[in-house]
Amino acid sequence: MKNLLQFLARYSNFLIFLILEVVAFILIATSHQYQHSAIWSSANRIVAGLDNITTTVGDYFQLKKDNQLLIEENAWLKNQLTRQANQLEKYVEIDSLYQYSHLDVEYIPAKVIGLTTHKHHNYLTINKGQRDSIEVDMGVICHDGVVGIVSAVSEKYSLVVPLIHTEMHTSCRLKKNDYIGRTQWRGIDYKKVELKDISRHVDVAQGDSVVTSGLTSVFPGGILVGTVESCELTDGDNYYHITMRPTTDYRKLKYVQVIRNHVTYAEEEP
């Protein structure tokens, strides 16, 4: 017993070091889950509040106002379109599932206040949260195409996992022939995302459009994800190695729209 205590006293610093490192690794392991806690991320009120101020400083006074008006108008127009589609549905027979999943969707405009593109796990923070009826797992798009999925929500802010996050996968399909694949990002270049699970018999060419599949309730079908930049097929491979360029330019991302789907058609992807 005496020996043990002496041992502990002698190496107490090293033991504390080990304990703190173990705590850090436990935190890392738990944070690699898909969903984040809002308090321990940049969706936190204080962090997001400060980020909000710094982005506001960067905005030109007039430009900001104009952009805000435009995005609001855009969202309103999209809501109008959905309403029209709803009305049309009563008269027109539905012949496609993709079309069906477009219904009962609402777009909530939001501003990007925090954004990284240089890490393996990139995130963006937006200035809408619980009180704007945003929930975890909602899809986020922008004018050009898909942005990501909401992963944590606080009172006023939310954390979004974009396509350029190594653990993010989105179901998508080739626009011209409807083959389903999924996205995968390997880090480094935010302008290069891989498209997986396209088998070798499929006809793929450079410049093909890739859109959301509409198989999940996160994104309606037919929203642009990217365009095929290169596709390779080595002997013995069953699947293509496809690189695509996301239509969303993350560096320039300023305003986004969160998709609120009022009806769930299918089980959500993890």
Next chain:
Amino acid sequence: MEKIKEIGRLLLILALQVLLFDHLHISMWGFPMVYILFLITLPLLKLKWVEMIIGFAVGLIMDIWHSSMGVHIAACVAIAFLRPILLSNFVQEIERINDNVSGSSIGLVEYVKCVVILTILHHAIVFSLEAWDIQSWWIVLLQTIISSALTIAIILSYDRLK
């Protein structure tokens, strides 16, 4: 009084990190993390575990900011643990120094050695834990080299300008 001054310094350095240096990165390779300046220049404490707790707290703040729970904590605790060991190896009669650790208080050569080793270690831990992937080791290596060079340049030029 001494403590209040240190807390003020910490807040200033953290503010500079998140408001300025976080936006200064060069593509995805150069990402200076100058906030470790606080942990490197902290006066030597009698109780070494207090230093590690401070490292833990600073890491936690950075982690919340970057939504990367645990990564900065692991790196900061590691350099807080290693700093006293390094200093007692480089500098004789380390107990004499009550001031902040700096080029003038412990000698420029020793300070440069200390800064280089701690910065590279910290950056290597941060980038490899962030990647969490053996396959991307060369990305981690490049990120570490370029970012460390930037951070070391900024920390040493601060020491000279002071």
